[in-house]
Amino acid sequence: MDVLLLAEQGLNGLQLGVMLFLMAAGLTLVFGIMDLINLAHGSFYMVGAYLTAALVPVLGGFLPALVVAVLLTALLGLVVEAVALRTLYRRDHLDQVLATFGLILFFNELIRILFGPVPIFLNPPAALAGTVNLWGLTYPAFRLAILGTGLAVAVGLWLLIARTRVGMLIRAGATNREMVMALGVDVRLLFGLVFALGCGLAGLAGAMAGPVLAVQVGMGEQILILTFVVIVIGGIGSIRGAFAGALLVGVVDTLGRALLPASFRLVMDAASANAAGAAAASMAIYILMALVLAVRPKGLFPVG
Amino acid sequence: MIRARLIAPLLSAALALAAVPALAAEPLRIGLITTLSGPGAVIGADIRDGFALAVEQAGGKLGGLDTQVIEADDQQKPDVAVSLAARMTEKERVPFVTGIIWSNLALAMMPTLSGGNVFLISPNAGTSALAGAQCSPYFFNVSWPVDSIGEAAGAAAQAQGVKRVYALAPNYPSGKDVVTGFKRAFKGEMAGEVYTPFGQLDYAAEIAQVKAAKPDGVFIFYPGGMGINFLKQYDQAGLLGQIPLTGPGFSFDQDILPAIGDAALGIKGPLQWSPDLDNAANRAFVASFRAKFGRIPSYYAAQSYDSARLIGGAVAAVGGDLADKDKLRTALRAAPFESVRGAFRFNSNHYPIQNYYQREVVREESGMLTNRIIGTIFTDHGDVYAKDCPMK
Numbered sequence: 001m002d003v004l005l006l007a008e009q010g011l012n013g014l015q016l017g018v019m020l021f022l023m024a025a026g027l028t029l030v031f032g033i034m035d036l037i038n039l040a041h042g043s044f045y046m047v048g049a050y051l052t053a054a055l056v057p058v059l060g061g062f063l064p065a066l067v068v069a070v071l072l073t074a075l076l077g078l079v080v081e082a083v084a085l086r087t088l089y090r091r092d093h094l095d096q097v098l099a100t101f102g103l104i105l106f107f108n109e110l111i112r113i114l115f116g117p118v119p120i121f122l123n124p125p126a127a128l129a130g131t132v133n134l135w136g137l138t139y140p141a142f143r144l145a146i147l148g149t150g151l152a153v154a155v156g157l158w159l160l161i162a163r164t165r166v167g168m169l170i171r172a173g174a175t176n177r178e179m180v181m182a183l184g185v186d187v188r189l190l191f192g193l194v195f196a197l198g199c200g201l202a203g204l205a206g207a208m209a210g211p212v213l214a215v216q217v218g219m220g221e222q223i224l225i226l227t228f229v230v231i232v233i234g235g236i237g238s239i240r241g242a243f244a245g246a247l248l249v250g251v252v253d254t255l256g257r258a259l260l261p262a263s264f265r266l267v268m269d270a271a272s273a274n275a276a277g278a279a280a281a282s283m284a285i286y287i288l289m290a291l292v293l294a295v296r297p298k299g300l301f302p303v304g
Numbered sequence: 305m306i307r308a309r310l311i312a313p314l315l316s317a318a319l320a321l322a323a324v325p326a327l328a329a330e331p332l333r334i335g336l337i338t339t340l341s342g343p344g345a346v347i348g349a350d351i352r353d354g355f356a357l358a359v360e361q362a363g364g365k366l367g368g369l370d371t372q373v374i375e376a377d378d379q380q381k382p383d384v385a386v387s388l389a390a391r392m393t394e395k396e397r398v399p400f401v402t403g404i405i406w407s408n409l410a411l412a413m414m415p416t417l418s419g420g421n422v423f424l425i426s427p428n429a430g431t432s433a434l435a436g437a438q439c440s441p442y443f444f445n446v447s448w449p450v451d452s453i454g455e456a457a458g459a460a461a462q463a464q465g466v467k468r469v470y471a472l473a474p475n476y477p478s479g480k481d482v483v484t485g486f487k488r489a490f491k492g493e494m495a496g497e498v499y500t501p502f503g504q505l506d507y508a509a510e511i512a513q514v515k516a517a518k519p520d521g522v523f524i525f526y527p528g529g530m531g532i533n534f535l536k537q538y539d540q541a542g543l544l545g546q547i548p549l550t551g552p553g554f555s556f557d558q559d560i561l562p563a564i565g566d567a568a569l570g571i572k573g574p575l576q577w578s579p580d581l582d583n584a585a586n587r588a589f590v591a592s593f594r595a596k597f598g599r600i601p602s603y604y605a606a607q608s609y610d611s612a613r614l615i616g617g618a619v620a621a622v623g624g625d626l627a628d629k630d631k632l633r634t635a636l637r638a639a640p641f642e643s644v645r646g647a648f649r650f651n652s653n654h655y656p657i658q659n660y661y662q663r664e665v666v667r668e669e670s671g672m673l674t675n676r677i678i679g680t681i682f683t684d685h686g687d688v689y690a691k692d693c694p695m696k
Binding site: 002005008009012013015016108112117118119120121123124129130131138140141142143211212213214215216217218219222223254255257258261270274275278279281282 | 341342343345346349475497498499500501503505506508509510512513516528529530532533536537540541542559560562563564565
């Protein structure tokens with residue numbers, strides 16, 4: 001395997017990681033600060049993708065559609081938080097799992113009623129539809145855009161959390177919620193905002209993933225499992241952990257699929273190498289998770 | 305006290321429901337077990353609509369009997385399918401079950417159904433496992449053994465003079481069946497053969513490997529959402545114009561074309577049917593399906609329509625006598641119906657002997673993407689498994 005191919009696979013891994021980070025950031029925020037297990041996080045990802053696809057023909061461009069879709073998804077999150085989730089904070093995690101699983105079914109059916117069961121069309125904007133030449137490496141332009149967006153979001157979140165007053169409250173809330181309440185902070189408002197932010201990020205992930213993946217009912221559940229792996233590896237509640245975990249999962253998954261079958265072929269015949277390589281590659285991230293948890297039971301960057 | 309208030313109405317409703325079936329006369333009851341929720345629901349909708357259209361065109365009487373279709377959602381889960389098969393066999397006591405899409409579900413249901421003397425008329429699920437030594441007197445397949453489609457694609461690649469092919473498929477039985485079929489007919493070199501986890505989202509790593517291997521052609525078998533993911537990403541990597549893509553025709557059918565868009569134009573894949581196939585039965589089917597449902601029928605709808613007409617033909621042939629299973633089986637084996645794919649008969653293993661056509665994705669005048677036949681690959685083609693089947 002030559003250097004160029006290895007570089008391309010590394011880039012693929014980073015890009016997948018960054019996409020997972022967009023999902024994981026919102027989920028880990030909600031989990032860490034509100035102590036709420038939100039299985040319906042994937043539904044907001046789906047809503048973001050569907051809204052973007054529906055708005056592109058109306059607003060005449062990918063970027064405006066994306067911005068409006070992300071804002072609408074955040075708004076939807078605010079409504080769902082007020083209507084359905086507010087009563088669940090004091091209940092135990094199993095009740096939250098049940099209720100948010102119900103939300104998954106609700107949103108899947110709602111989308112099916114509104115858009116029909118057939119997957120819908122969403123392509124990258126014309127300017128990003130082609131490939132870019134990076135020092136001899138042809139790479140899809142839209143994947144670079146995902147990489148850039150993800151890194152920008154990471155920096156933005158870091159600024160928000162490390163440098164602003166809201167961020168200070170978020171950090172405090174993640175560490176010791178009772179103390180923050182005791183100090184007179186309007187926790188209800190804070191929670192609503194955090195949940196809306198998380199949903200907006202999920203919507204952004206959906207809007208950016210839509211042109212690369214199938215926009216269909218149930219798309220959120222497919223990516224949710226990977227997202228949970230990411231936040232468990234990173235440490236629940238930690239944005240830094242989500243970033244590190246996402247990149248780690250992206251790179252390990254991609255390089256595993258790229259390198260394992262080839263390296264198995266060195267020691268066994270092609271057919272069994274293909275089978276064993278495929279099996280090992282699909283296990284790679286779970287093995288990574290087990291290893292991380294064995295060494296650091298609370299994840300890479302534990303909170304509190 | 306919510307619970308106490310609910311019990312009385314629930315009980316009376318249950319009693320009312322229990323009283324109904326006993327009153328009905330002897331109609332033809334058919335269990336339609338298909339996928340009506342989750343991502344597979346796109347296919348289930350076409351299976352249901354194709355079947356309903358055939359029943360409606362028969363005036364609600366398949367084979368002259370009042371027809372009741374009992375729909376059930378298998379959720380694409382084998383355990384659910386098995387319990388539905390038990391319900392159809394023991395509670396509903398239907399003579400026929402149809403609608404099934406997925407091979408693993410069909411395999412799981414067969415022991416229950418054949419144990420209850422219920423025929424499974426499979427509109428799609430066509431695993432090689434039920435075509436050879438384990439063929440069943442209660443299983444009829446109206447599609448193909450799935451590797452025959454791979455075989456047709458291999459023969460087409462061979463005829464085009466393609467030298468090196470890179471194959472990708474999901475890591476599950478049908479994925480391997482299809483690639484095996486492809487290699488049976490394709491005599492050139494395999495530049496690579498990759499099996500990805502079922503339901504994989506991102507194919508960037510695999511696409512980079514394909515690019516590095518520089519094959520003449522890429523063969524993919526990615527049904528449903530996986531196909532959309534792969535094709536979009538293959539297109540965005542700029543490979544669509546460079547390395548021709550082929551695969552079974554069902555990877556590029558009506559259920560996913562709208563989501564892929566123009567990138568799919570010109571892709572070729574073989575299948576036994578196409579909306580533009582020119583025969584009277586097909587012209588009537590496509591026109592009335594489009595008029596009734598406002599969309600182009602997928603091959604799933606066509607196969608389900610054929611399943612209904614096969615049942616209707618067989619029931620008519622035995623004069624509505626559903627009790628004698630041997631007579632009914634003989635009638636089914638004769639395939640007494642006019643298939644929308646033209647010539648159709650059953651092999652000794654109850655799988656079709658039929659033509660396979662090369663199809664190409666085109667844009668029709670209405671602006672919708674669809675497939676068009678550009679040639680015939682196999683004529684009256686059976687499968688390699690029939691010789692192992694003890695049924696003669």
